[in-house]
Amino acid sequence: MARIDPERIRNVALLGHSHDGKTSLAEAMLYAGGAVERLGRPDAGNTTFDFEPEEIKRKISIGTAIAHLTWHDAKINVLDTPGFQDFAGDVYGALRAVEGALLVVGASTGVVVGTELAWQQLRARTLPTLVVVNKMDKENADYWRAVDSFKEFSPRPVSIQFPIGYEAGFKGVVDLLTRKAYEFDPQGRPAAVPLPSELAAEVESRRSPLVEAAAETDDTLLEKYLEAGELTDAEVTAALAEGVAAGAIVPVLCTAAGKSIGIGTLLDAIVALLPSPRQAPPVVAVNPRTDQPETLTREPAGPLGAIVFKTTADPFVGRISYVKVVSGVLTSGTPLLNAAKDQPERAGTIGYPKGKTLEPAAEVVAGDIAGISKLQVTATGDTLASRDHPLRLPPIEYPEQTYSAAVGAKNKADEEKVNAALVKLVDEDPTLTLEHEPITKETIVHGMGDIHLDVVLEKMKRKYGVEGTLAVPRVPYQETITSSAKAEKKYKKQSGGAGLYGHCVIDIAPVPRGTGFVWEDKIFGGSIPQNFRPSVERGVRETMEQGVLTG
Template structure:
């Protein structure tokens, strides 16, 4: 394979909502450049990019896929990303390593909720953008309405450079505003013709808008435009590229990926206009040797520096680690340092991919994307470095998971296999997480949606041949007391020979919520020898593990040991542990035990139109509105404290209430007493066995 220098490398992430033809566009590109002998299709399972069995059976993209094309001594790396929020980690990592994004819109669907989210991710990484309105051959398509919608919902800097010839079944080609020519496509051929008479005024309108936007990005071009009122095609392209690099212009194109109309011309413009890694060079947040953040400009020259952005677990092959070369040249068998774990890693063979097909390469230059296999300690986001100083590129920022389920295995052997499976999937997808809750001997998994959990569980079932049942996770309730109480604990046992004797008097009292447990020794005069005091403390804490109401741990209690007796021969640590345990249980029964529940701090962002429905729903969930504020045009953030027990599968309800436009985060805030009206119900439903 030919080697490509940084100036000739271009990285494009294909992003957008689900079911609008991102993968179909990619398959059309691969067919047009001769990588594929026929155009793959998602619906019939022949796509080169949706090659996993789960993707083919569900007919949707689950994992991002890499492919590249070579043209005019240039290499263009594309990353096709999933459109469902379930797989947002794939999209975020792809955006992080690409200088540009191609945003696909559906001609009928227009700008969807997920499109806006994709756009925001792209903006956060300072990407340049191109827009392609797909499915122009669908009935109900409205190109000009889509343009205005895109300008109002995404960016006012969007400027069409293609206009469609016809809509719906009458769609047959595009008008190129820059060259002022019409291109009709069919049967794999492109025919150039003059612009149709009924489109000339539209072409003039949008071309004038484009020229004005281009002129504003260059003093030289602005002066030329003011003098002559026109720019040459060459000048227009020069100014357009400057505007794209600076994010002041977003060119918009149109076509149909399935019909392969407009795709070739779109690729031509991406090759001519997309910025290379040097054009979008930026300061990278790094961590120095002292753990402090610093901004470092990463250039072409210097020790090899790369960042892992994707990991796959391939059947019969093992793991592949995909990386972006940030600096220096990567070669086979090169030894680098994982600056996170400080472990050495030796690279194996290097590969570039077109879907599942891989090609070995001897080296990769700065800005390029490739993969290697069988690294030992690496996780997504980790940095590999060949220099002597410590450079750790800032990790990708993934969203917090929003849905949690408990996993029940049919056997201990299955449980071990499931544990191995969730660890592997967490490595592949950081937004799929797991936790073993020792309190309930329960494994819980978390993800971004119900679909996300379902697909991950199916992967584990299939790979490890296990049965998995998903259940509602248990709530970590706690117990405490509401008044002071005193009690004696006396443990006396005689079994022949030395016996067991321990005697203690304690006083327990409630402390403010969240202050935890404390033990106070008030023994005077040697009533209990000092060597047995820790044993009493241990016995008390052992008793607190299981409360008297429902068997939950007891918290926020001060225990004062103030008296006791001992036996010179029969007393022991074990005896005083038992005495402490007995004393605490006796005192707790007198101290008005109450049940505490975990309260979550929830922040929901929704369009103004849904604020009423969302707040009303929180009232039904025993939520307390803490704050509400505008965060952007037409959107509000609602901050509410809600019992954890009321938040089960909230993401599903929020999606239904807001038609998918609402997003939320949650984190533990504190414990509060369960209202007396529902204590009995909660105890019956959640009593610890």
């Protein structure tokens, strides 16, 4: 197989509110590209992307899933991210692996909370974006109302097409770039059809804002537009691509993923308007042994540098690390260096992800995405490099956890198994952390929400055969001394000889807040042997750890 040119790769993440049809859209893209033989449906539990039992049960995406397709001569890697906020942490890793995004919005609902949150993430990274108004075949679908719901956003999205029909009557799209109308076969592939005469005037009025937005990307182009009043289709397309790459233009398209309408023209737009990895800005890496920076130009000829953006682990399948190759070429069996930990690694099986499987690959070039099996010390966020040219890429930043619970074993005898399973699950999920509370003696798990932690318990039972429980963490109350007191205790024990006798007096008094524990030994002479005295202090300290009221 010939080496893939990074110029022909498109890496695209799908973001948006839960239930706006991201997974259905991703499935329709695979189907249109011939990557799958049937159109998977989330409601039927048979999609390429939502394959975990917890996802099938809830009919929502819980983790980012990856698959690829070929459209014309381009390879498109599709990353379907969760829309439910309890699992939004997986979005952060996905955004490090792509150069473009599809922001999916429901045609009936328009912009909602999840849309706004996704938009904020995309704008923070100035990530080139296409807006997709999906579910155009559903009741109350209104394309222009959905587009208008973006009016407060900056830059304001601009339509490059509009629908032919609405709701059950939605059957195609009009391309404002070419003024052509398209309908679609059952697989989502477009076919040009005569433009309905009643839409001719609307095409011209809707096209003007698009051409103006394209012209404003370049002074020379703007001058030509102002003088001639028109630009060629090629000029508009090239200017749009430049504007999208710069984050200045956000094109809008429409689809009905469940019926594969609008899919082929969406894939055309991805290839024409979203940047390739080669067009993305250079990345500055650091040599971990010298702390010297090095700029990577995202070329196969450069030194190897790959970021691990997702990890999965299964007791049967094993561990798979999903990487974005930023520079160089990754090959199977290559001696690697985990630059984050400065430890050697060796790539096992390398493959192109397709849902839960890997399609074997001899090599993966800069700009492409792969899964690697059997890495031993590598975690999400780590950098893989060659051992003779160490490089560390910038780490992935994840959101702070917002929800905590005390986790325990349903059966006391399984406590060690629960702890071992939790450690493995934490290894998969960067938004999941464990903490041992020394005062309450509880294990606290921190995550992104109650559903997030419920799913953790379900995975623990399914993968590792052990059941856990969640509870509200106990409050680790702190006690302090508020006034002076005196304690006295005598100890007598007759042992047949002279016997044992001890007399201990302890004076307790508060000290200024922040001083901590102060111990004073006021024993005079040798009335109490020196080797006995530390036991008294140790007893006081042990009592302090537990408290005398709530301990």
